[in-house]
Amino acid sequence: MSQPSPHLDRLRLLRPFAARLCAGLACMAVTVLIQLAYPKALSYFIDNINLQKDMAWFSSLALIMLAVLAVQAVAATARYYIFESTGYMIVTRIRRQLYAALIDQPIRFYDKHHVGELNNRLTADVEILHDTLTMGMAVSLRCLCVFIGGVAMLLTISPVLCLMLVFFLPATLYLGKVTGKVYRKQARLMQDGQADCAKVAHEHFSNIRLVHAFSQQRTARTRYAGATEHALSLSVSSSALFALFRGGSSFLVYLALLGTLWFGARLIGQGALSVGDLTAFILYASMVTEAAGAIGEFWNAWMRTIGATEWIFEVINAECAPPAAAGGEVRLQGNLAFNDVVFSYPERPDAQALKGIDFAIAAGETIALVGASGAGKSTIASLILGFYQPDSGSISFDGVDAGAMPLAGIRSKLAIVEQEPSLFSGSIFENIAFAVAEREVTLDEVKAAAALAYAHDFICCFPDGYDTLVGEHGTQLSGGQKQRIAIARALLRDPRILILDEATSALDSASELQVQHALDTLMQGRTTIIIAHRFSTIVKADRILVLDQGRLAQQGTHAQLVAQQDGLYFHLMRHQLARAQPVAA
Ligand code: ADP
Numbered sequence: 001m002s003q004p005s006p007h008l009d010r011l012r013l014l015r016p017f018a019a020r021l022c023a024g025l026a027c028m029a030v031t032v033l034i035q036l037a038y039p040k041a042l043s044y045f046i047d048n049i050n051l052q053k054d055m056a057w058f059s060s061l062a063l064i065m066l067a068v069l070a071v072q073a074v075a076a077t078a079r080y081y082i083f084e085s086t087g088y089m090i091v092t093r094i095r096r097q098l099y100a101a102l103i104d105q106p107i108r109f110y111d112k113h114h115v116g117e118l119n120n121r122l123t124a125d126v127e128i129l130h131d132t133l134t135m136g137m138a139v140s141l142r143c144l145c146v147f148i149g150g151v152a153m154l155l156t157i158s159p160v161l162c163l164m165l166v167f168f169l170p171a172t173l174y175l176g177k178v179t180g181k182v183y184r185k186q187a188r189l190m191q192d193g194q195a196d197c198a199k200v201a202h203e204h205f206s207n208i209r210l211v212h213a214f215s216q217q218r219t220a221r222t223r224y225a226g227a228t229e230h231a232l233s234l235s236v237s238s239s240a241l242f243a244l245f246r247g248g249s250s251f252l253v254y255l256a257l258l259g260t261l262w263f264g265a266r267l268i269g270q271g272a273l274s275v276g277d278l279t280a281f282i283l284y285a286s287m288v289t290e291a292a293g294a295i296g297e298f299w300n301a302w303m304r305t306i307g308a309t310e311w312i313f314e315v316i317n318a319e320c321a322p323p324a325a326a327g328g329e330v331r332l333q334g335n336l337a338f339n340d341v342v343f344s345y346p347e348r349p350d351a352q353a354l355k356g357i358d359f360a361i362a363a364g365e366t367i368a369l370v371g372a373s374g375a376g377k378s379t380i381a382s383l384i385l386g387f388y389q390p391d392s393g394s395i396s397f398d399g400v401d402a403g404a405m406p407l408a409g410i411r412s413k414l415a416i417v418e419q420e421p422s423l424f425s426g427s428i429f430e431n432i433a434f435a436v437a438e439r440e441v442t443l444d445e446v447k448a449a450a451a452l453a454y455a456h457d458f459i460c461c462f463p464d465g466y467d468t469l470v471g472e473h474g475t476q477l478s479g480g481q482k483q484r485i486a487i488a489r490a491l492l493r494d495p496r497i498l499i500l501d502e503a504t505s506a507l508d509s510a511s512e513l514q515v516q517h518a519l520d521t522l523m524q525g526r527t528t529i530i531i532a533h534r535f536s537t538i539v540k541a542d543r544i545l546v547l548d549q550g551r552l553a554q555q556g557t558h559a560q561l562v563a564q565q566d567g568l569y570f571h572l573m574r575h576q577l578a579r580a581q582p583v584a585a
Pocket of ligand 1: 374376
């Protein structure tokens, strides 16, 4: 695939706003014309001031100038508004595009990129386009017009005097080109540095309770200072480069003006030039040199923007995971099989998390996944949900390879209830209705699901009922309440296959009982895979799969596995068995 041009990629962002930008350019043309006419008018004024006794011409000239200045003011205001507001529109558009691209990224992308970093990319990196793409580009276009118009005027006044500028202008433009290249590289590093700072800050803010509880404020400060120090050193070296460019080009400007003045004075002495002409020439020359400097500066800013937004365009242009929304509906009974599945996480390719897992689950069966921490239980759940693809082997639903079915179709038949249920900061209604993406959900449906999940009663006790806001991550609800809302959400989805990641921390016995009742309702008639921690759950499962370091060590019912006293299951469960025995006795 051919590499898209970084320049075209950015310029393409302007296309939807072509009409607005043309209006802005028209306003700009008016201001440029007036700007170009100004020195000529001044030259006329100077050369006529002594010759004309009658000053009536001056009053009419002043009136015309006033009208022209009023037109210029209106055009300049309109130009500023149009370019500035279009800049914001472009930023919003690219921000939406980037967000859409990020949301579609496969889960492995999120293993690699931190939330704080992504947030920073969405705000700071995108913002950079605002100034360069509209205002910056408009100003440089204006400068280009001024430059071309100014050179034409200079040539009409005195082609000989123009020779003075011939050496200077290419030098300024060349200076801009050279520094632009360095800027591009530097800008990417600067944005990476900023993203790193955002990552560190986000990490500590999101774990602020832990930071305070362990009195780690000093470490937090040190880590942030380290990250900002690095970002600062990049910005400072970039400023040095910018200052050098500025100093260099302004030196060249003044050098050229000095030369022009010296040579112009000689031409006046020889009678080849009038004082008014020299004044106009100097004004045009400073306009032209200033414009050339601004074009060089814009080129630098443009290259900086390209560097700073490289990451954004890499993400937007990258081929995303197969879009989760694509594909038709899938009918599943709920049979599931892992066929010799081998898998390593992309971030840890050397360590196999699953080393040839082989099992089949019949529709309606309840399976408990048991094993020490790190054995691969959650990895199995992630693979069922299609977050990652197996390196070898396959996963099949009702005997059909998952790879041959639309991912969105499969996922529509799956639901997960997590160990720590994730809630959004909206209302209870929104959190339950989240289960169904493809259509609007009615309040009655949500209420029915909540009733089955034993959540309706406590929700009705809140003054705002289903409109109650749950706070960030559901902090305004108790553990048991959050669990039951998550169960209601899963019920509303009406999945064929259910994945339960059992909470390790025990709820109080009343909540526990309600959550258990809710889960029993949810599991009825569905294939259920439980990442099980509690003895009571494990014992009740139809079958238990015992995992050991990515391998399936044993499988069978509780009774069968307990009978194998040299097996891993007996070893894992012996404390719980010892506790359960007296009760049984
Ligand atoms: P369990 O759920 O049984 O505790 P996991 O399935 O979470 O175990 O983990 C299995 C192995 O995969 C562990 O060695 C763990 O460190 C590793 N692992 C889990 N998640 C990731 C990840 N996102 N990236 C890299 N390695 C991971």
